[in-house]
Amino acid sequence: MKRFESKKRHVLPGDFITTAPLRLQNNVVLEGKRIISTTIGLSDVSDDSVRVISLTGVYLPKIDDLVIGTIQYIQGNSWFADINSCYQGMLLGQDVFGRGSYPTKSEMEERLGKGDIIFAKIANSDRQREPLISIADQSLGKIDSGELVKISPAKIPRLIGKHGSMIQTIEGSTNATITVGQNGLIVVSCDETNGLLKALAAIRMVDEQAHLVNLTDKVKKMLESNGV
Amino acid sequence: MGGREANVVLLDENGIRSDGRKVNETRKVTIKAGVLKNAGGSAYIEFGGNKILAGVFGPRDVHPKHMSNPDTGILRVRYHMEPFSVDERKKPAPSRREIEISKVITEALTPAVILEKFPRTAIDVYLEVLQADGGTRCAALAAASVALADAGIPMRDLVSACAAGKAADAIILDVNNEEDQAGQADMPIGYMPNLGKITLLQLDGVLTTDEFKKCIELGLEGCKQVYEIQKSALREKYFSSGDNN
Numbered sequence: 001m002k003r004f005e006s007k008k009r010h011v012l013p014g015d016f017i018t019t020a021p022l023r024l025q026n027n028v029v030l031e032g033k034r035i036i037s038t039t040i041g042l043s044d045v046s047d048d049s050v051r052v053i054s055l056t057g058v059y060l061p062k063i064d065d066l067v068i069g070t071i072q073y074i075q076g077n078s079w080f081a082d083i084n085s086c087y088q089g090m091l092l093g094q095d096v097f098g099r100g101s102y103p104t105k106s107e108m109e110e111r112l113g114k115g116d117i118i119f120a121k122i123a124n125s126d127r128q129r130e131p132l133i134s135i136a137d138q139s140l141g142k143i144d145s146g147e148l149v150k151i152s153p154a155k156i157p158r159l160i161g162k163h164g165s166m167i168q169t170i171e172g173s174t175n176a177t178i179t180v181g182q183n184g185l186i187v188v189s190c191d192e193t194n195g196l197l198k199a200l201a202a203i204r205m206v207d208e209q210a211h212l213v214n215l216t217d218k219v220k221k222m223l224e225s226n227g228v
Numbered sequence: 229m230g231g232r233e234a235n236v237v238l239l240d241e242n243g244i245r246s247d248g249r250k251v252n253e254t255r256k257v258t259i260k261a262g263v264l265k266n267a268g269g270s271a272y273i274e275f276g277g278n279k280i281l282a283g284v285f286g287p288r289d290v291h292p293k294h295m296s297n298p299d300t301g302i303l304r305v306r307y308h309m310e311p312f313s314v315d316e317r318k319k320p321a322p323s324r325r326e327i328e329i330s331k332v333i334t335e336a337l338t339p340a341v342i343l344e345k346f347p348r349t350a351i352d353v354y355l356e357v358l359q360a361d362g363g364t365r366c367a368a369l370a371a372a373s374v375a376l377a378d379a380g381i382p383m384r385d386l387v388s389a390c391a392a393g394k395a396a397d398a399i400i401l402d403v404n405n406e407e408d409q410a411g412q413a414d415m416p417i418g419y420m421p422n423l424g425k426i427t428l429l430q431l432d433g434v435l436t437t438d439e440f441k442k443c444i445e446l447g448l449e450g451c452k453q454v455y456e457i458q459k460s461a462l463r464e465k466y467f468s469s470g471d472n473n
Contacts, residue, residue, distance in 0.1 A: 010467045012459055013340075013377050014385030014422040029342070029384060031423060038342060038382035040466050055466055057380025058268070058287060060345070086287040086349045127347045128298065154380065211467060 008044055010211075011037040011052055018045055025051035041154075042211070055211055059085045059153035059183040061131035065122045068143070068181030069133065070115060074108050081118060081133065084153065084183040089120065089133035096135065117143045117187065119179055143179065146189035149200060151207040153184035158210040159203065166206065166216050173223040174199040198223060236410050239396035246406050247276075254390060254402040254450050259371065259461035261378045269379025271461065273371035276404060277361025282371035284379040287349035301346035305334040307368055309357040329365045336369055336389070336418035336428035342382040351381060362405030363391045366416045366454075369428065374458050378465065385420035386458050387427055390450030392417065392443040394435060399442045401450045413439075417447035421455045 011017065015037045017028060024030060027039045028050055037043060041054040061067070061083065069081030069089050077093040096111055097103045103111075112118065118133075119140050125131035135141045151159065159180060160167050171178055176190035176199040186203060190196040202219050209215060238246055245251065255276030264270035267283035290296035307329040311317050322330075333355070341351070353375065355368040366389035373387040393403035395411030403414045413433025419426050426448075435443060 010463070012386070012462050013383035014420065016422065027382065031384065036384065036422065038384065039380055040377060040462060054380060056269070056378065057382075086289070086346060 008042045008053075010041075011043045012040055013038055015043075017043045017050055017052070020045075020050075023049040025049050027052035027054050053157065054154040056152060057154050059083070061085055061087060061089070061122045061125040061183075063122055063125055065182040066140075066180075067120055067122060067133065067183040068148070068179065068185035068187060069118050069120055069183075071112050071118065073114060074105055077102065079108065079112055080130075081120070083120075083131070083133070084150065084181075084185055085131075087130050089122070090130045091118070091120065091133050091135065095123075112142060117148060119143055119181065119187075143187050146177075146179070146187040147196060147200065149186045149188060149203055151184050151186065151203060152210075153182070155207050155210040156180060156182050156184060158215065159186070159206045161216055166219065169216055169220050170199055170202045170223070173220070174202070178203075236406055237396075238407055238410060239398050239400075243398075245395075245400065245404075247404055249402075251398055251400045252446060252449070254453055255404065257370075257454055257457050259374055259457055261374050261461045261465040267375070267379070269375045269377070269381070271371045271374035271378060273367050273374075275361075275363060275367035275370070276402070277359060278357070278364050278367040279359040280364065280368050280371050281356045281358060282368065282375040283354045283356075284351065284372075284375045284381065285354070286351040286379075287346040287381075288352070290348065290350040296348045296350070298347055299344070301343040301349045301351055303334055303338055303341055303343060303351050303353070305330050305337065305353045305355065305372065307333055307355045307357070307365070309360060309364070313357045313360045329368070332428060332430065333365065333369050333372060337372060337376065337387055339425065339427050340373065340383045340385055340387050340420055341376060342384065345382055351376075351379075360405075362408040363403055363416070365389075365428075366391050366418070369418050370454050370458060374461055377462055385422045385425075386455060387418050387420055388451040388455035388458055389416065389418045389428065390447055390454050391415060392447035392450065394433065394439060394443070399439060399446055401446050413443070415443050415447060417444065417451060419448055419451035419455075421452050 017035045037052045039054045041052040067083045069083040079091040081089040083089040120133040120135045123132045123134040174195040179187040258274045260272045263272045269284040271282045369389040391403045394413040395407040415431045418428025
């Protein structure tokens with residue numbers, strides 16, 4: 001029984017996972033004494049906790065998540081960005097211009113205009129207001145070049161892989177730079193067209209085959225077979 | 229029920245129904261998940277002669293804004309019959325019946341969907357009946373629940389649905405159009421099999437207490453059969469080429 005539970009299993013909403021008194025993590029609920037899955041995915045029962053790795057679904061902002069967004073409009077002292085979620089990311093003017101500053105709309109448009117792509121961090125997210133995003137860090141800010149790709153946000157952990165193995169494999173064999181947002185948006189930039197196309201193909205492959213095991217090896221094989 | 233037609237033999241002496249089924253047999257059900265590219269989640273169901281398409285959009289902004297709830301998301305369902313779905317052209321405007329079915333399907337899905345995760349948003353479910361053959365509300369409910377799961381909306385369980393009823397003085401499973409028109413009772417049931425909870429129960433017609441109990445028992449059996457088909461539709465989409473499990 002123990003071995004059966006500890007193996008990752010395919011689950012659907014309503015599927016029974018286990019009865020043990022474990023800490024509930026993502027995508028599981030307690031119904032009486034039974035822990036059941038709330039989504040389609042892979043169940044993962046560890047020694048003290050239980051979760052389901054979802055294979056589908058929308059992005060819900062979590063504090064400290066790194067996301068890629070597209071500026072939609074400016075309202076008041078803030079930019080509003082599409083972060084591929086049911087909520088819009090709110091970027092405060094003072095986050096860019098410094099505390100206590102009151103930039104005009106034209107100054108704001110000059111810095112970040114409609115359609116600009118940004119790499120940002122979720123600074124605050126609660127149930128009452130739109131999530132607050134921030135670009136006040138060296139690695140964050142406007143992204144000037146690259147190809148924007150969208151995959152299912154549920155598959156981002158798969159794209160990154162264990163300790164970044166998958167993303168390192170793709171970057172290593174294509175010489176591309178890949179910026180991954182946890183909201184399912186990815187920017188790929190590469191000097192060579194061939195490398196760019198291969199990186200995009202690899203990302204698409206991860207999106208389509210996220211539920212398969214040994215995916216990193218399969219992606220590696222695909223990248224090698226094209227003769228990089 | 230509706231106008232009785234004397235020339236229809238609903239149940240012959242061997243216990244076989246007008247369409248060749250036994251009393252405890254459902255029609256052929258096939259479900260396919262993920263048929264629409266532009267929807268967040270979708271499903272297509274063929275339930276006997278019923279052909280229904282379900283599309284789920286959201287969670288997304290609520291318009292009009294006053295409908296939004298700061299504590300939870302809202303679920304909106306639109307059940308709509310195409311003008312060509314029935315023998316005689318149906319006016320495309322929403323009828324009383326469609327408004328009622330939209331309402332009961334919303335209420336049947338709400339206990340399953342965990343809406344609290346998406347405050348200030350709406351999840352829209354569109355159900356288009358392409359061809360109707362009796363029991364569309366059950367078929368639409370089953371398709372809607374597969375589409376919601378496909379969209380990744382967190383759910384406590386899938387809602388399966390099947391009707392039971394009474395025709396020619398016998399309790400029958402999965403009432404078809406003829407039996408609905410000429411039979412004695414029709415009872416659509418929505419059910420969450422893993423949790424053992426009924427989310428939809430309507431009854432059109434007259435049943436004794438015993439018949440009512442038998443009807444529910446038979447209906448739940450039908451729901452469990454539909455549930456397995458719903459699950460295999462989702463498994464086929466998500467795990468078919470999987471090599472674990």
